[in-house]
Amino acid sequence: MEIYLPISGVEIMAWKLILLGFCVGVIGGFFGVGGAFMVTPALNVFGFPMAYAIGTDMAHIAGKSIVATAKHRKYGNVDMRLGLLMIVGTAIGIEGGANFIMWLEKVGKVDVVVRYTYMVLLFGLSSFMLYEYFKLTKGTSTSDKSKPVSDAGTSGLALKMQSLKIPPMIHLKVSGFHISMWVVLIVSAATGFLAGFLGVGGGFIRMPSLMYVIGCPTRVAVGTDLFEIVVTGAYGAFSYAMKGRVELIAATVMLIGAAVGAQFGTLATQYVKGLKIRLYFATTMLLAGVSVIFKHIAGTYKAVYSSKLNDWVKTNPDFLEFAKTEGAKVSSAKAQVAEWLLFHKSEAQAWIAQQSDVIVHARSMEKAWNAYAGYLMLGAAVGLSILIISKMIAGIKLEKKLLADQKVGV
Amino acid sequence: MAVIVSKLIPVLITVSMLAAMMLLMMGVGWASGKLIRKMFGLGGK
Numbered sequence: 001m002e003i004y005l006p007i008s009g010v011e012i013m014a015w016k017l018i019l020l021g022f023c024v025g026v027i028g029g030f031f032g033v034g035g036a037f038m039v040t041p042a043l044n045v046f047g048f049p050m051a052y053a054i055g056t057d058m059a060h061i062a063g064k065s066i067v068a069t070a071k072h073r074k075y076g077n078v079d080m081r082l083g084l085l086m087i088v089g090t091a092i093g094i095e096g097g098a099n100f101i102m103w104l105e106k107v108g109k110v111d112v113v114v115r116y117t118y119m120v121l122l123f124g125l126s127s128f129m130l131y132e133y134f135k136l137t138k139g140t141s142t143s144d145k146s147k148p149v150s151d152a153g154t155s156g157l158a159l160k161m162q163s164l165k166i167p168p169m170i171h172l173k174v175s176g177f178h179i180s181m182w183v184v185l186i187v188s189a190a191t192g193f194l195a196g197f198l199g200v201g202g203g204f205i206r207m208p209s210l211m212y213v214i215g216c217p218t219r220v221a222v223g224t225d226l227f228e229i230v231v232t233g234a235y236g237a238f239s240y241a242m243k244g245r246v247e248l249i250a251a252t253v254m255l256i257g258a259a260v261g262a263q264f265g266t267l268a269t270q271y272v273k274g275l276k277i278r279l280y281f282a283t284t285m286l287l288a289g290v291s292v293i294f295k296h297i298a299g300t301y302k303a304v305y306s307s308k309l310n311d312w313v314k315t316n317p318d319f320l321e322f323a324k325t326e327g328a329k330v331s332s333a334k335a336q337v338a339e340w341l342l343f344h345k346s347e348a349q350a351w352i353a354q355q356s357d358v359i360v361h362a363r364s365m366e367k368a369w370n371a372y373a374g375y376l377m378l379g380a381a382v383g384l385s386i387l388i389i390s391k392m393i394a395g396i397k398l399e400k401k402l403l404a405d406q407k408v409g410v
Numbered sequence: 411m412a413v414i415v416s417k418l419i420p421v422l423i424t425v426s427m428l429a430a431m432m433l434l435m436m437g438v439g440w441a442s443g444k445l446i447r448k449m450f451g452l453g454g455k
Contacts, residue, residue: 063432067439234428241424252431259439263446396450 005247008052014253016046021060021254025261026385029068030268031281032222033203034061034229037288038377045374052247055240059251061201062233064258069226071266077223079174079216085181086188086228093192100197105334115296118198122289125208129282133275158215175216187213203229204285218274261385268388271395280384287380291373298369304362305355312351313337
């Protein structure tokens with residue numbers, strides 16, 4: 001069934017949106033992330049215009065996180081005190097990150113710096129988490145693998161952070177330790193800074209920070225991060241909706257899948273060991289890093305023609321009119337051009353078609369590499385959600401078997 | 411007064427539409443959660 005999206009004016013198959021929502025719902029509920037790094041490129045692969053993909057994704061993230069957080073709270077995985085403090089620090093950090101981006105824009109190095117930071121962060125985090133996983137499981141014999149492996153506060157850094165006695169000290173009942181309020185505020189401000197700087201929600205940075213720097217148990221890190229995403233996602237959804245960038249029909253259809261998927265993902269955290277959650281999370285980050293490399297390759301092809309295209313846009317009468325009216329709200333001239341191009345894709349495509357073969361080829365290669373990035377994330381979303389659900393089913397079966405054995409023993 | 415109302419109306423419409431969407435999703439989430447637990451024979455929470 002195809003549905004017509006009135007704001008962006010495109011038609012899209014409903015099952016694709018439901019499936020994407022479901023898969024990202026499972027992953028979000030399981031890892032405690034919004035999943036924008038998967039949804040936005042996948043929506044783009046489905047033919048969803050980028051101008052609306054981010055806003056629609058934001059509305060979907062907010063809704064999905066409410067469902068997943070409610071469920072995690074029932075399981076006792078949400079540390080409200082920690083979450084509320086993190087929100088304050090994150091807000092301060094995001095503001096700093098956004099200002100840093102504006103400074104980089106002035107220097108003219110923003111794209112390269114953001115992309116490389118993103119890659120270093122994704123590969124760095126995944127490598128560290130994989131190293132931690134193999135370090136902690138090393139020496140565990142096959143027979144021991146059914147036993148739970150310690151996973152709370154394992155990092156030396158977390159223990160050091162918890163030992164800093166800078167008042168006021170707060171007791172985090174759900175996480176099970178005392179920590180200085182300043183540590184929480186500084187860590188959340190740092191993750192917020194990175195999120196604001198990279199222009200992402202930041203769940204994938206916060207979740208490992210909660211585990212490795214603050215020392216939360218894996219499940220509490222997942223639940224608390226989701227609680228924070230509810231607040232940031234709701235603000236983002238409102239902000240994008242006010243700008244007319246949210247396709248409410250698409251977001252609602254996706255949310256139907258996500259609401260169901262989040263139930264599976266959240267339930268799975270009860271049946272999969274904390275260390276396994278870390279392993280899957282690290283793998284996801286690794287795949288996201290590869291997708292950013294694909295996007296980087298696409299960016300190098302774009303560089304072939306972007307300056308020429310920008311010059312053409314700047315002399316276009318329609319753009320000049322836009323720059324005087326709506327575009328005036330946008331800070332820099334570069335951002336104005338990007339904003340105009342988002343809504344004038346057909347004009348830009350017509351201009352490219354008239355250019356030299358080199359430019360036409362560069363454009364087609366750029367599109368191809370962007371599509372590879374989208375398909376990789378789509379494949380990862382489907383594959384991971386199948387893996388998570390199968391592990392959950394195996395966990396439920398094992399629990400039932402153990403219960404049955406206990407009854408026989410009694 | 412008219413200026414305030416004209417600025418407030420889009421905000422209120424946006425907030426109520428988003429809120430309605432979220433409520434619908436909470437309903438879907440709750441119902442599917444019940445169904446999943448029943449499907450796998452899980453009790454309690």
